Amino acid sequence: MIRMEVALILILCLVAILYFSTFRQKNTLHNIFSVLLVVVLINLIFDAITIYTVNHLDTIPALINEILHRIFISSMIVAVYLFYKYISVLTQPDKKRNRIPVFILILCIFSALVLPIHYVETSQGNYSYGPYVFVVYICVFLYLCLCIFCLLKNYEQLTKKERAVIGFALMVEFIVCVIQVIQPITLISGMGLTLMTLSFYLTLENPAYLQGQLVEQKMSMLYLKSQVNPHFLYNTLDTIRIQAQLNGDKEVSNLLMRLVDFFRLSVKVDRQMVALDDEMDLLEAYIELMCYRYPQIECEYEVDPELGDKLVPNFICQPLVENSFLHGLKNKGYKGKIKIKAFLVDSNFMEIQIQDSGNGFSVEKKEQVDSMLKNYAKQEFRLDGNSIGLLNVQKRIKLLCGEESGLSYTQDENGTVAHIRLSIEQEKI
């Protein structure tokens, strides 16, 4: 018997290590699961210890044996309570809790600590018995009812996965309990608790799922930030622009005009792939604004009009041009030239080039960028950092245009060139 307990302890230790090393969202559900993991582990440890002591009644002092058993039973009650708590938060996250379950918990623990205990000796081994054990059965029964109530009441709101895992856990709890009542010597409570913990860990608490939740949360925050009604924005900016022009300030009004253009175009683009013309419009609006801020930067375009309706992944040029302004030309005191080129390479590929006359990358940084762009698939998906823009562009190009397309950088004494190689797909209307 004791071998199984040791195996269970090892499995749960592994789960605990994996779980606590994953960065997760801070919420009640995950907090409860953390506590639950610890409590079940403690319960398993005492389970193992009591299996040993109960079979050595002659050598272990009676008091120690009794204390160990009472701790074991109490921790089991706490674990069962925590399962209930987890399921209740999972099924109805916003509900105000009432005090009855906590009251049951305190009552059960108290009973388990004071009610009489005795030991039964059989040929297969010894076990503890008496009123203090019945407390556990009553407790499991009560919480099982509460859990089933939670599950049925909120059945519609739950996902398939949640329904399945709650159903499975409750089934295990029930079967284990019945076997234990009929055949007390089986001593499989530890196995039951481990199975239930594992079922939650593998579905709702596993590292991939937790990470997914985190990313989703961050993304939705980013999304909410950009949720100002665009019409409100244009209209207000436009009113300010007209007022500025009425006041005779032509420059402010010009700047605002370009800003409105940029916003209008960037909101309009809601597809993955856009015509090169659309991408260039957005880029022009952006460059005009930047050139206004840094008047010593010149910009030139050389775009083959034949390519105007070819589809390209949206928003791939702007981050690169932004790099040219803010990194390439910054150290030259924002003086220099940016040139945008788009031309046909052969019948299957086109290339967009973004050249700047800036200082380029340091040798170290260049290697870093090259390796990052080459091994783009192995890079962690990060939401911050300097190179995230480049990595993001590279990933989107590879995803949308295929492996043979992609972004690369070359540089010489004249400056830096970003090459975007794209496969050409005939436009489908």
Next chain:
Amino acid sequence: MKKLNVLLVDDEIIIRQGFIKLFDWQAHDCQVIGQASDGLEALSKIDELKPDIVIMDINIPIMNGLKVIELSRIKHPDTAFVIVSGYDDFSYCRQALKLKITDYILKPVNYEEFGNCIDNLKISLFESKKENKDSQQKDRMIVSITKYLQNHLQEDVSLNVLAQEFHLNAQYISQLFKSEIGVGFLTYLTNIRIEHAKKLLLSTDDAISDISDQCGYNDYRVFTKVFKKKEGITPSQFRRDFLKGE
């Protein structure tokens, strides 16, 4: 030619102010004769003032701009409507085109470029007047010149070519355009070329370079540039945006 009367409809006073003060109406032979800030007021002002041109915002109180145009069209078939809208949405645009509006411009309005819009208006007013048979002798000259231009769009026509064709002084023909239509010869020529191009873009599958040829542009890069300057979008964008969703 007589001054064109303009009615401004927009619910924001500052936008009307902008139109009145920031665009040189005088230089374009126009005058603003009234303003309205909602759909109902616009309807009654159109009836009362009988403007040649109505500059109309779509999103106005009580009755939207498109509805006002629809209702006014019946009583005033000759009025030219220009829609100015912040809704960068081609469903509005298509709906508006069904009402035979003269032009559709998007906010923010660039007052320097608004002159192009007025030029377009004058040309379309002239084109619709051309249908009218009771024109005077002098009118007929400009009518036949413009008909000649329509038929020779593909060729390299210039004032000198016209002068030879019609046995007139080039200078005189230039003046004729200014006084009869209100725009210069080149503006007129570009306008009808681009209008023709738009028709071809929507009604045929021809490549942009072929359409460019058919409209008298030897270099389609030049054509694309001119088109974009006039329409705000490139020919391929124009074709795609208008055919999309139909």
